[in-house]
Amino acid sequence: MSESVIDIVAAPDHLGTPRWHAVTSPGSVAGVADLRPVMPFEYELPPPTALQPGTLDLNLYVQPQWRRRGIGSRLLAAVGAHAVGRRLIVETAPDSAAQSFCERHGFRRTGSRIHDLLAYRDIHHAWLGELVDVEHPGYRLRHWTGDPTGASGVEQLLRYPSRPGDAVVSTAEADGGVVACVLAMTGAPSQRRARQYGPAVRVGHRGRRLGLWVNAALLTRLREIHPHVEEIETRTADEDSDLVALHRHLGFRPLGRRLRYELTLP
Numbered sequence: 001m002s003e004s005v006i007d008i009v010a011a012p013d014h015l016g017t018p019r020w021h022a023v024t025s026p027g028s029v030a031g032v033a034d035l036r037p038v039m040p041f042e043y044e045l046p047p048p049t050a051l052q053p054g055t056l057d058l059n060l061y062v063q064p065q066w067r068r069r070g071i072g073s074r075l076l077a078a079v080g081a082h083a084v085g086r087r088l089i090v091e092t093a094p095d096s097a098a099q100s101f102c103e104r105h106g107f108r109r110t111g112s113r114i115h116d117l118l119a120y121r122d123i124h125h126a127w128l129g130e131l132v133d134v135e136h137p138g139y140r141l142r143h144w145t146g147d148p149t150g151a152s153g154v155e156q157l158l159r160y161p162s163r164p165g166d167a168v169v170s171t172a173e174a175d176g177g178v179v180a181c182v183l184a185m186t187g188a189p190s191q192r193r194a195r196q197y198g199p200a201v202r203v204g205h206r207g208r209r210l211g212l213w214v215n216a217a218l219l220t221r222l223r224e225i226h227p228h229v230e231e232i233e234t235r236t237a238d239e240d241s242d243l244v245a246l247h248r249h250l251g252f253r254p255l256g257r258r259l260r261y262e263l264t265l266p
């Protein structure tokens with residue numbers, strides 16, 4: 001089929017997430033791009049200042065039989081027209097087509113991350129329960145559910161009561177406020193994989209196993225609220241060996257490395 005009959009059409013999802021489809025003439029979709037807000041509290045408390053507000057996560061996918069025909073570039077052009085001036089983040093496997101694509105389109109490499117996966121069937125639930133039940137004098141656990149879109153940090157989320165949404169947050173609080181937090185994002189009920197961000201522990205409260213505590217609490221809570229979730233993925237900056245060790249302690253297994261690329265749209 002000729003590329004000239006492929007249309008790039010806006011197809012936002014039910015939550016309004018910007019999305020584009022590359023539609024071939026019989027009505028089937030050859031490629032998809034979507035944009036999601038980056039979780040500002042991914043690694044650190046307080047959020048890293050380096051992360052510009054309004055940074056967006058770009059997901060781009062072209063069906064293998066339609067690749068190298070310019071469809072990915074056309075989808076990126078549609079994204080660019082929509083998100084003028086915004087910064088995009090993309091993650092790719094090393095030595096992949098996506099890496100070549102990013103370099104071709106002027107994305108700048110800004111780091112790499114370790115990609116891990118935890119399956120609920122591999123978790124020893126009694127052990128997890130024991131981790132949650134450990135006393136941490138002076139700290140209390142709190143959970144929140146809802147939609148984190150547009151929030152600048154976890155403390156902002158917690159100002160609102162829990163409501164239906166894709167995010168589950170577990171925090172440890174002390175008198176001064178949130179000192180540790182971890183967040184999981186779920187997708188549609190057909191998606192069995194959730195994505196975890198963190199945990200992050202505020203400087204001055206580290207070394208007290210609060211990260212392990214909130215993470216164990218999140219894993220328990222997530223399964224209660226979203227029983228369809230079967231596995232959780234997480235991505236950790238290469239240099240954050242303590243966080244990788246925490247994930248592995250909980251049973252996360254390595255899936256590989258991902259390279260992070262960024263592009264500020266003109």
Ligand SMILES: CC(C)(COP(=O)(O)OP(=O)(O)OC[C@H]1O[C@@H](n2cnc3c(N)ncnc32)[C@H](O)[C@@H]1OP(=O)(O)O)[C@@H](O)C(=O)NCCC(=O)NCCS
Binds near residue numbers: 058066072073
């Ligand atoms: C990355 C991806 C979206 C590219 O889609 P595409 O429609 O094939 O991309 P285009 O045809 O527009 O390619 C544009 C340029 O990117 C580079 N490129 C794309 N695929 C490449 C490959 N396999 N090897 C080398 N360069 C490649 C080339 O410079 C290409 O230009 P050229 O064909 O004139 O040489 C597609 O390979 C894909 O879906 N990969 C899996 C999903 C993924 O990893 N997404 C990560 C987010 S980017």
